[in-house]
Amino acid sequence: xxxxxxxxxxxxxxISIGSLYALMAIxxxxxxxxxxxxxxxxxxxxxxxxxxxxxxxxxxxPFWVAALGGIVASTIAGLLMERVAYRPIRGAPDxxxxxxxxxxxxxxxxVAILVFSPTPRxxxxxxxxxxxxxxxxxxxxxxxxxAILVAVILLVLLTLFVxxxxxxxxxxxxxxxxLAAHLMGINVNRVIATAFAIGSIMAGVVGLxxxxxxxxxxxxxxxxxxxxxxxxxxxxxxxxxxxxVLGGFLLGFLxxxxxxLLPSSLAxxxxxxxxxxxxxxxxxxxxxxxxxxxxxxx
Amino acid sequence: MLTLEDVNVYYDQVHALKSVTIEVKEGELVALLGANGAxxxxxxxxxxxxxxxRSGHVRYEGHDLTRSSPYDIIQVGIGHCPExxxxxxxxxxxxxxxxxxxxxxxxxxxxRDMEWVYSLFPVLGERVRQSGATLSxxxxxxxxxxxxLMGRPRLLLMDEPSLGLAPVIVQLIFKVIKQLHxxxxxxLLVEQNARQALQVADRCYLLETGRVVMSGPVEAxxxxxxxxxxxxxxxxx
Numbered sequence: 001x002x003x004x005x006x007x008x009x010x011x012x013x014x015i016s017i018g019s020l021y022a023l024m025a026i027x028x029x030x031x032x033x034x035x036x037x038x039x040x041x042x043x044x045x046x047x048x049x050x051x052x053x054x055x056x057x058x059x060x061x062p063f064w065v066a067a068l069g070g071i072v073a074s075t076i077a078g079l080l081m082e083r084v085a086y087r088p089i090r091g092a093p094d095x096x097x098x099x100x101x102x103x104x105x106x107x108x109x110x111v112a113i114l115v116f117s118p119t120p121r122x123x124x125x126x127x128x129x130x131x132x133x134x135x136x137x138x139x140x141x142x143x144x145x146x147a148i149l150v151a152v153i154l155l156v157l158l159t160l161f162v163x164x165x166x167x168x169x170x171x172x173x174x175x176x177x178x179l180a181a182h183l184m185g186i187n188v189n190r191v192i193a194t195a196f197a198i199g200s201i202m203a204g205v206v207g208l209x210x211x212x213x214x215x216x217x218x219x220x221x222x223x224x225x226x227x228x229x230x231x232x233x234x235x236x237x238x239x240x241x242x243x244x245v246l247g248g249f250l251l252g253f254l255x256x257x258x259x260x261l262l263p264s265s266l267a268x269x270x271x272x273x274x275x276x277x278x279x280x281x282x283x284x285x286x287x288x289x290x291x292x293x294x295x296x297x298x
Numbered sequence: 299m300l301t302l303e304d305v306n307v308y309y310d311q312v313h314a315l316k317s318v319t320i321e322v323k324e325g326e327l328v329a330l331l332g333a334n335g336a337x338x339x340x341x342x343x344x345x346x347x348x349x350x351x352r353s354g355h356v357r358y359e360g361h362d363l364t365r366s367s368p369y370d371i372i373q374v375g376i377g378h379c380p381e382x383x384x385x386x387x388x389x390x391x392x393x394x395x396x397x398x399x400x401x402x403x404x405x406x407x408x409x410r411d412m413e414w415v416y417s418l419f420p421v422l423g424e425r426v427r428q429s430g431a432t433l434s435x436x437x438x439x440x441x442x443x444x445x446x447l448m449g450r451p452r453l454l455l456m457d458e459p460s461l462g463l464a465p466v467i468v469q470l471i472f473k474v475i476k477q478l479h480x481x482x483x484x485x486l487l488v489e490q491n492a493r494q495a496l497q498v499a500d501r502c503y504l505l506e507t508g509r510v511v512m513s514g515p516v517e518a519x520x521x522x523x524x525x526x527x528x529x530x531x532x533x534x535x
Contacts, residue, residue, distance in 0.1 A: 172386070177384050
């Protein structure tokens, strides 16, 4: 393989993994923007979506029906989360909200362990997704291509939503100034529920792509993705949607780059190097790349 | 039109409004005067439903708004232009204006009112695609007023509309306030610039540490030596 081909291959890898991080980070960023809540339970929506899809697959439905069902499952879970756990404590100190999100995580994961057992289960990825394209020496897996296409479509739709629709503009308004949003008569409950719904849909999509990639699901599978998404949104600037996307892709590139550059003895410590890079970035830009200075919360 | 009856509001332990009773009649321009922390903004926030009174009532044209949410209060026709402008800096001027009309369904009417606001403040009309954050302080204040007008309020609450602005802009803002008043919009105005406020208002209430200490038509207050001394800088007048 020529060097150019190697670069192209790794580039596609990075964009694909970056797409997943970006989609996850958007969910965190939207909720953080409005509520100043870092919703660590966001990762568990991936798990809910994946198990939802797996259940349907076991029952024999076609893959696309199961995929849709998984996304619906994670969306319902996300909306319930907001209604049951977060709405009652809205306006509470940030720490209380953060602790609540840990509680939701622990609850969801343990329910999943009880219901599905802690043993990972195989995720029957359809062979149409598992195969690879070949361009000469270059091999591109279909799942990477699908991930990138899906991410592009969702990002375009999201952009249209937040710039062209009243509800989307209301969401940007509420995330900038909640007091003014209330005074304008924006239906803040609806805006917040919509933010959770969009984030959950994206988490459901990520869950499917993730499960199809690794070929298995387990009750704790949401932990790493949410951690990565959190890093991505901090890189981009917490609360900024564009920042979340940028941070997601940057993180994807950084990981693949380190994977390629690090000698094999250091490779297991890749994530430590990622965090070192994050710390260095935050030293120079404490609010992330696109973050604005912290506003007063009202 | 609007009455506050014996309203008591607390910030945690702090008793911010003490048995406040205020009335605003249809078509009036009423000014609330008083030093910082006297409770002027608190009154407006209570009317808008951001703060809840611990006791007392807020009534507006037969509705009891005491326990209503800001969302419902907009619907009965009360607009609020808050202190410090609170415009959406990441949104364009046009998007800010749309947010002021967020509950309205009549697209044609919204469009017409937008044109009307741009005729009141032509500089906004020249900047429709610019983000709110790039506007000057005066332009932001105009946008805040315009945005509040987009909800077609019959009662407009204005909190310190002239704070920190250049004299030319203050003149313009007060010209528009007078104009709105003449067009029949009822206005409850909070102003630290007492002299300006007394020039446009019909009646006024004077607040001190959360209590109404004096009220009446502005003519009476303008000639009151105590007001002179406290709010208009004494013998300088």
